[in-house]
Amino acid sequence: MAATIRDIKNMTGLSLATISKYLNGGNLLPENREKIEEAIRTLHYEVNEMARGLVTSQSKTIGVVVFDISNVFTGTVLQYLGEYLREEGYAAMICDSQNDPVLEEQNVRFLLGKKVDGMIVMPVAQDPGFLEPVLRNHIPVVLMDRPLKDSRLDCVKVNNREAAYDAVKLLADYGHRRIALISADTVITGQERLEGCLQLLKDRKIRVPRSYMKVGDHSIGHGYRSMQELLKLKERPTAVFLGNFEIILGAVMALNESPYQCPEDLSLIGFDDLIISNLSKPKLVLAVQPLRKMAEEAVRLLLKRIDQNRNGTDKEDGQYEHEILVLPAKIAEGKSIARCG
Amino acid sequence: MAATIRDIKNMTGLSLATISKYLNGGNLLPENREKIEEAIRTLHYEVNEMARGLVTSQSKTIGVVVFDISNVFTGTVLQYLGEYLREEGYAAMICDSQNDPVLEEQNVRFLLGKKVDGMIVMPVAQDPGFLEPVLRNHIPVVLMDRPLKDSRLDCVKVNNREAAYDAVKLLADYGHRRIALISADTVITGQERLEGCLQLLKDRKIRVPRSYMKVGDHSIGHGYRSMQELLKLKERPTAVFLGNFEIILGAVMALNESPYQCPEDLSLIGFDDLIISNLSKPKLVLAVQPLRKMAEEAVRLLLKRIDQNRNGTDKEDGQYEHEILVLPAKIAEGKSIARCG
DNA sequence: CTGTTAGCGCATTCAA
DNA sequence: TTGAATGCGCTAACAG
Secondary structure, three states: OOOOHHHHHHHHOOOHHHHHHHHOOOOOOHHHHHHHHHHHHHHOOOOOHHHHHHHHOOOOEEEEEEOOOOOHHHHHHHHHHHHHHHHOOOEEEEEEOOOOHHHHHHHHHHHHHOOOOEEEEOOOOOOHHHHHHHHHOOOOEEEEOOOOOOOOOEEEEEOHHHHHHHHHHHHHHOOOOOEEEEEEOOOHHHHHHHHHHHHHHHHOOOOOOHHHEEEEOOOHHHHHHHHHHHHHOOOOOOEEEEOOHHHHHHHHHHHHHOOOOOOOOOEEEEEOOOHHHHHOOOOOEEEEOOHHHHHHHHHHHHHHHHHHHHOOOOOOOOOOOOOEEEEOOEEEOOOOOOOOO | OOOOHHHHHHHHOOOHHHHHHHHOOOOOOHHHHHHHHHHHHHHOOOOOHHHHHHHHOOOOEEEEEEOOOOOHHHHHHHHHHHHHHHHOOOEEEEEEOOOOHHHHHHHHHHHHHOOOOEEEEOOOOOOHHHHHHHHHOOOOEEEEOOOOOOOOOEEEEEOHHHHHHHHHHHHHHOOOOOEEEEEEOOOHHHHHHHHHHHHHHHHOOOOOOHHHEEEEOOOHHHHHHHHHHHHHOOOOOOEEEEOOHHHHHHHHHHHHHOOOOOOOOOEEEEEOOOHHHHHOOOOOEEEEOOHHHHHHHHHHHHHHHHHHHHOOOOOOOOOOOOOEEEEOOEEEOOOOOOOOO
16 A cells, blocks of 8 residues: 555666665665655655564664653653654653553553563552563663662652752741641652651651641542641641642642631642642742653663663673662742741 | 564474464464463563564554643543553554644654554644645544544544533623633634634623733633733623633632632633642632543544454545544533622 | 465665 | 665465
8 A cells, every 4th residue: 555665666667775775874876866756755655664673673662651641740751751752763652551550561561562672661560570571671771750679770760858858848947847748658759758758857856746647649639638637637737748749739729728828827848840830829839850851861861771782782681780860859939838936 | 682483483393373373363272372372481472563563564553643742631631542542452652743733744754654553633733734644545543622624534522612602601691791711712622612702702792802802822821921911900800711721720820829819809610621620719610521532432433444444445545424523511510600790 | 273485665785 | 886685573375
């Protein structure tokens, strides 16, 4: 149906090899070049990447596995990833795991079958087992956002612990002592942030009542319910740390529905980077994740690995030392924190 | 590097054909089946989809081209699309056009090269020209959200005009006469919604001052600035129609920063379907788009076309009559509209 | 039920 | 610079 290199051959009288050379940027007589170009135009020829991939055994596509594609964080990262990959001549094949480890494993196998040249994974599983097949085939992988305990895996992430530490420190510096945390322990990023918060509280000798610790998942629902509960307490907190975007949404929603005002009645600080966070009134103080930078570094690292693989720098069964790139999240100004006491 | 069907042959002593038959669900002796399965396990064999695709000339993957992947609407739709496609044994290859028609055209050509079996497109271009190559190759396409003026293109969309009409009607029914519109005319969906609004206003003989018509693009910035301007007017509107998700965000942000309250000082009705819209206080009245249904129908329609193509129902240069599926957006309750007058 | 053969569309030797 | 031949990994006849 679609035109092939053969049709061009018949049209121009040139050989397959010559045409192939043209397609791959080789040198040929201007005259022949002309002929081929005309044939391509009139035949609407388009290279068949499947065939090309079969012989070159590289697809020029990168598999991207995300834990949840409907998530705003994910969408933004995907946008940047797409940008950088495209710049480098790669396409992205995106697979959504829907927060399901089983789906995630299927995704990985699927991409392997598609012969992607490499993978970028924002994992849902905590165990790196599902990446075994990838590692075995010497397909480079880089993790994003969430590291996994496997010394062979590169990762680009954010200094969750430190940034969370700084965030709560800001609250403390404003004089707050009744500080509540709404965060998650279901994913590593949440755990790290939680640790950072607790460390600061410990360093400052600030006690946290059980009722101030709202540990659940990174969901709107958790944020919403937790904030409602906090506001009902006899001794309300004067400040709250919000662990991620969804939690911010839920919490602000609950706060908006209450008679309390931010920051007069309650100071807030959140963790994420999304313009939407501006929606809250007043503008939220945020620990901002450098999403664009993360995407850029992930692509850079992955392509480096692919290159190393090709140049046989692949040491036996291999591996260079894996790299864990930790980028700094920075506190961005806002008006959601009031002085206390 | 990776194991091939040949390795299995060497290991089992069976022929390529038998193994291929196994892989494609054919019948063979339990004994041989066993052997093959063991070989697959020990060799970690995985089908090479490029090779398979080359001979079957179908990739079992669908190209999905979206105008902006970082958009929440898009993310949600992608999630549903992925779900339904997966159920049918297809994978999605997602390309982001970043609201750039040039990128969009490249995406389409790229996917063509990847030999996708069909495409689902949420277009940025208003002109269907960029889909010529797809049509020419008889690759089925279905448009989503935004129709294009080409009688050969199927589309799944929402009754923007009618839903917007109903939305503004609700405002009018609550007694509002000073109704402002913040919407977009840069995309067809915005235009349709605008038309619906204006039609109702005309039917009810409600005059709209120039200063009440905030027509721009579907961006947070447009929503934000427009709302600020509206609130500064000597004669403020009593109700505002917000054309999409981003506009809602921006407008609510501006309103939150002002001394005015919703719905006491200003009634709001918005257009979209995202849980995040709940963030506003009070809960917004919304014209809700049936995103899941849209995705389901798009997949259904596309696979139908693919099937028709294969069974040669493809009439000459062909085509069945194209289908334009218009799904109803429905008004969802909320508390953002107050009685007026 | 199994094996042999041919070829999908292309890149890549090696000669010419 | 160009052309003829070979094979990437797999499926699809067909013959056994």
